[in-house]
Amino acid sequence: MGRHHHRISGTTTPGATGAGPSRTNPSDLTRRRLFGGAGAAVLAAALAGCTGGGQLAEKSASAGSGGGGLQWWDQFRPLTKMLQDDLFAPFMKAHPGVTVERRQMDAPDLGQALQVGRRSNQMPDVHSLAGLGGVSPAALVSEGWFQPIGKLADFAGSPVGELLYDGLHRFNGEVYSFPPFSGRWHEAVPWVNTAMLKQAGVDPEEEPGTWDKLREIARKVTTGNDSGAYGIVVPSKETEYLRALVERLAMAAGAPGPGNVDWATGDYVYDSQPYIDAIEFLVSLQKDKVVHPASASMGARDARARWAAGQAGIYLWGAWFIGGLRVDEPEAVERGVGTWHIPCPETTRNFVYSPPSSGTFWVSDQSKQAGTAAELMLQMTTKEFQTSLAEAMDQPPALAAEVIGQAQVHDAYRTCVANFQEDVRIGPVPEVGNPGVWQVLAEMRDIHPNLGDIVQSVLTGASTDVGGQLRRFNDQISAERERALKVVREEKGVEVDLKAWVFGNWDRKKDYGQQDYAGR
Known part of the structure; x- marks a missing residue:
């Protein structure tokens, strides 16, 4: 599904x-x-x-x-x-x-x-x-x-x-x-091997901030060690990992969220410039030859194990990364692990959006x-x-x-949670505003290639037409939603239309709270 x-x-x-x-x-x-x-x-x-x-x-x-x-x-x-x-x-x-x-x-x-x-x-x-x-x-x-x-x-x-x-x-x-x-999180946190960065002449405390600076650090790590390690690992075997990563990077590039929807119009935005830029950023890392060459065959846990073994210096994943390390690769935590804010294309910071945490x-x-x-x-x-x-x-x-203040946690985890407070805003959820939305979503058939499939095909060299593929997907998923809306309205008698995806009072800089649903 x-x-x-x-x-x-x-x-x-x-x-x-x-x-x-x-x-x-x-x-x-x-x-x-x-x-x-x-x-x-x-x-x-x-x-x-x-x-x-x-x-x-x-x-x-x-x-x-x-x-x-x-x-x-x-x-x-x-x-x-x-x-x-x-x-x-x-x-x-x-x-x-x-x-x-x-x-x-x-x-x-x-x-x-x-x-x-x-x-x-x-x-x-x-x-x-x-x-x-x-x-x-x-x-x-x-x-x-x-x-x-x-x-x-x-x-x-x-x-x-x-x-x-x-x-x-x-x-x-x-x-x-x-x-x-908490709903205040994302799965594109840069986790870094601090020892490897220091060996390459990079101060782990000095955050890259921008995509170009992250590329520069990845190049330094790749060339600045004697163990054959690479700057970054991007597990590309799992399309879900790639989908989530690109969605978060697109938000860092200015896309709305969550849900890949323009809340002003209700339209999907998969074919917008931030998504193109996010995918091209990942492609640029490959062109720089800083991505672990086995990335295409790695799942997310495989990549963590490779990172823990010192084969890559940077890995973008979620807050649970360090908890998993502590259980399975504690020696990597002892060696040194740090974290940064999610980088953005420019020095101007954009927020990443998550829905409120569900049950x-x-x-x-x-x-x-x-x-x-x-x-x-x-x-x-x-x-x-x-x-x-x-x-x-x-x-x-x-x-x-x-509770984070009194909790006994690693400094990197504490920093990660603090960064979430700064970087993440809670966005609107159509299901909360109109309970008929879930029936539309349940009726919608999967579209392939989807975002994760497209990213995977680009990173593996099977496709180069990023913009064209995203436009086709955006058109197909928009048409599928229209079909599902019609079925739910006509066959099930549910009152729901495209307006359920419109939140005119959404403020990019603020959390979309419970009281905001009544004021839309």
Whole structure:
């Protein structure tokens, strides 16, 4: 299920899996397969692939029956110890007789396991949405996947109560989830090997600021070491990584966001100059011969391992980068890691835009322990847990600005979170303004080649017509939205039109807050 045209924060579940959030590990599930059910071959593959031979059915049989431990499935590998020590253990101690059984899987495996569990009535009590390919939580709510939790625990009165949005956490007046993570983030943070930069005569504390300066530093690193390392690594095997990277670089070049839409008109902007400039910037790095030559065969986690091994000096990825390093390549953290603001084409700074963070964890409609599950989830909203979440150095917590000061974190992570406060603004989300939007997005068919496909084809030399490909994609996705709008209006009776993507009161310099939706 593609996310190139309707990504919202909740559908790209924040946090790391060791390979990054689910947005860099998309499942290949289609909407028909998601809502209509998977075939026998898919079920068998999911059982074998996710559970090492089919133990899923046996081990999670209690999930839908109310017996046994409370089942919790997610993809947050670097958070394993923190979740156990700071969430599950204290809760079980305070609630004798309650046990929490967590299963962690990589995002694609989790997505398939959820499909299996849904069809066989073996869903966990609590789960994330990683691996479901970007489907809107609203669509899953409408399909009956979840139970509301707002009457089971006081999320509205919790420290994150003001961050609950209609269409993201609240549906038909009922709270179904909450944002444990901050919406103020992006996945194009320059992470640098400080030792390698110093060897090349570059001061890691002196930020490049501009794309040209970053190119210059990458050239110095490539030529200024005796180990054969390269200036930068750009994992190009995963089109989702490339899509996200180019979207963020385009915003740094002046594009609106999130959503790849001009909020003044509602039109898609994939063919605008900032997107062309962003792709050509990546091409320029290749022409400079500063990109690790194996980049085309690397996924995001592969690239992190190469960076950690000292094969590249710079890697653009998310805040979870250092948390993943600490788990899998701690020696790289000891050697020296730093971070910078996202560079812009010129010295003039442009903001990067993200949607408010959506729900990450949801209570299954099959759960017979919904009250216990809701109380457990509520513990994640406390400042104590939010501080522990910051200390895991993964996706910044919802209360990052409040807790980062007392959290025990690496200086580079603290700098990264501080940079987000300066560089990122919360943008509008059409689903919040009009609940009919998610039905349009669910109706839209994937367009290929999409943005990630186009970037990959350019970087691998399969195509050179950047502008032409972007124009075709922009035209195709615009036409597909028009088709979906017509279907939803005429066949489903939903009142929604292109105006749902228009936010005339959007101010580029400010967060688009909840009160702004009523004033559009």
